Amino acid sequence: MSVLGLFNYWIVIVLMMLGFYVVIAQGNLVKKIFGLNIFQVSVFLLYISMAKVDGGTAPILAPHISLYSNPLPHVLILTAIVVGVATMALGLALVVRIKRAYGTIEEDEIAAIEGELP
Amino acid sequence: MIQAHLPALQVVVPLFAAPLCLLLPWPRAAWLLATVVSWLAAGIALALLWTVRAEGPISYALGSWPPPIGIEYRVDLLNAFILVIVAGIGAVVMPFAKASVERELPPERIVLFYVMYLLCLTGLLGITITGDAFNLFVFLEISSLSSYVLISLGRDRRALTAAFRYLIMGTIGATFYVIGIGLLYMLTGTLNIADLAARLPPLLTLPAVQAALAFLLVGISLKLALFPLHLWLPNAYAYAPTVVTVFLAATATKVSVYVLIRILYTLFGGLDLPELPLRPALMGLGMLAMIAASLVAIFETNVKRMLAYSSLAQIGYMVLGLGLGTAAGLAAGIVHIFNHALTKATLFMAVGCASQRQVIGLRDLAGLGRRMPLVAAAILVGALSLVGVPVTVGFVTKWALIQAALAVDLWPVALVVLASGLLALIYGWRLVEAAYFQPLPDEPAAVAPPLAMQAPLLLLTVACLLFGLAAGWTLGLAEDAAAALVGPAP
Structure with missing residues (x-):
């Protein structure tokens, strides 16, 4: 398969690295959560890409449809999306609590405050 | 007969008890429910260990869909032993929890604590009992999300940052696990662990399989806090409420070690893989x-x-x-x-x-x-x-x-x-x-x-x-x- 034929997978890898980089490099906790979300979404794309069958339609049970995409990864990713949403909601809720407790959501400022605690 | 359904009950009982617990208005009732459910789970785990010891591994088809299409719960000696450990620690911790939680948590959060504990127990038991690689991920996230909340209940504000750090590292670990499973699914077309184990041996020299193993190992090592990937653990244990620390320290990382054993020895059939100095x-x-x-x-x-x-x-x-x-x-x-x-x-x-x-x-x-x-x-x-x-x-x-x-x-x-x-x-x-x-x-x-x-x-x-x-x-x-x-x- 040519390089362009793997287009989806290139996008997956670029998104994955972008998200991962944001998680590691950003000091802002909200940005970290969004980086984490991009990282997770790239994996959703990986699964959806592998489910695609050339020339296949949506997996619907109908008399004239014989060639269709693999529905199993779709179902798996529906579950993973729910998990991703829950993770993001919990992460952002924690950021709100951290903001109230520390007065900042910057990692280095939090570390400085924690460094003075016993 | 109820005995045939013990593998399902092991997970379903705490799972259904969690929302039920949320509906209870009094902390005392929530504690009673959580305690009874923990003891039930421990009893079921002991019964499963007993059965496996006497009759060999149990395979339970969830919803009667036969594996490898349906989700299989598979209990052998190893995970029956882990089930007894997890449920047993839960059963011992719960009587301790009531007084300890009253000492450390504000009254309005006590019921929520028991809800999260039951979900965490569900997740840990589910990870251990399931024979399906993707189902394992779902239970992994159930247990992880509830443990982030449990840790953040600590009184010190550092509990919040500890929970946040655990959330970031835990999610990266779980996502790595999903990538690994995705690669294996692409190559074999199955998610059942026993079925995967049967189809993998001829593929072991493929770079994609080795990449999958690398993703799985790093992902699970994050969850079990193997040394260079351990940074989330010390503060999470130090600032969580005492009961949470006791329960998580005794069960959560141990279940991850079990998953590591499962991946290496069941899925990949041992450590003697080509080109990988495991x-x-x-x-x-x-x-x-x-x-x-x-x-x-x-x-x-x-x-x-x-x-x-x-x-x-x-x-x-x-x-x-x-x-x-x-x-x-x-x-x-x-x-x-x-x-x-x-x-x-x-x-x-x-x-x-x-x-x-x-x-x-x-x-x-x-x-x-x-x-x-x-x-x-x-x-x-x-x-x-x-x-x-x-x-x-x-x-x-x-x-x-x-x-x-x-x-x-x-x-x-x-x-x-x-x-x-x-x-x-x-x-x-x-x-x-x-x-x-x-x-x-x-x-x-x-x-x-x-x-x-x-x-x-x-x-x-x-x-x-x-x-x-x-x-x-x-x-x-x-x-x-x-x-x-x-x-x-x-």
Whole structure:
């Protein structure tokens, strides 16, 4: 398969690295959560890409449809999306609590405050 | 007949109890429900272990959809043993929880604590029992999300940042796991672990399979806090409420070790894979954890953090055992899961009894031998067990591990195990010295814990000694479980 034929997978890898980089490099906790979300979404794309069958339609049970995409990864990713949403909601809720407790959501400022605690 | 459905009930009972618990208006009722469910789960786990021991592995088709299409719950000796550990610790922790939670949590959060605990229990039991790789991920996230919330319930504000850090690292770990499973699914078209194990051997030289294994290993190593990936653990254990620390320290990382064993030995059929030096990598990381984490523990003054670093070292023993790759090494690793769960639950519980403060320093243990003799005795037994003194459970593991290392002529490994035991002696001694040889402080002493907290502590302390004396049962079980994975010992 040519390089362009793997287009989806290139996008997956670029998104994955972008998200991962944001998680590691950003000091802002909200940005970290969004980086984490991009990282997770790239994996959703990986699964959806592998489910695609050339020339296949949506997996619907109908008399004239014989060639269709693999529905199993779709179902798996529906579950993973729910998990991703829950993770993001919990992460952002924690950021709100951290903001109230520390007065900042910057990692280095939090570390400085924690460094003075016993 | 209900007995045929025990594998499903093991997970379904706590799962349904969690929302039910949320509807209960009184903390006391929520506690009662959580306790009854924990005892039920422990009973089911014991019944499953009994059945597996007598009749061999159980395969349960969920919703009667036959595997590999449907989700399969598969119970063999290894995960039946882990189920007993997880559910058993839950059953012992719950009576302790009521008084401890009332001491540490605001009243309006107590019901929510039990809801999250039940979800966490569901997730951990689900990870252990399921025979489906993607189902395992779902349970992994159920247990992780609820443990982030449980940790954030701590009174100190550092509990929030600890929970946040765990959320970031835990999610990366779980996502790595999903990537690994996705790659394997692309190549084999199946998600059932037994089915995957049957289809993988001819594909093992493919780079994609090796990449999948790398993703799975790194992902799970993050969850089990293997040494260089451990950064989330010390603060999470140190600032979470006492009950949460006791429960998570004894179960969460242990279940991850089980997943690692499952991936390496069931999915990939052992450590002898082409082009991948798994043995030196796992043994090296295990030994690094044993030495480095113990050294950090020696210089730590926050008692809970000290014990958390000690946990990291103990995880090193487990990874070293399973990295040896022999049936004896694996058995030592498996039996250490049980032994360390007992030891660390005892220690964290004792420290939680000793002081109501969120941040407990060595000074808070001063004069404990006179103020609370039982709590001090529990700390003594726990510390001896970490060092590996005979008569305690810690000795059983050390003995089995050194025997396993010597059997394959790796005497430097045996020496590292002994050295790590000596390091444990140093920080263990600091705990015991503070409890028995420091004078009573002038400040008003902490309130003595109620009987409901002391009784589970006594039970765990006695179990530490009992399973240290009568080690045949647990060691025999671990050896049989290991033999089923690797083939019988020569």
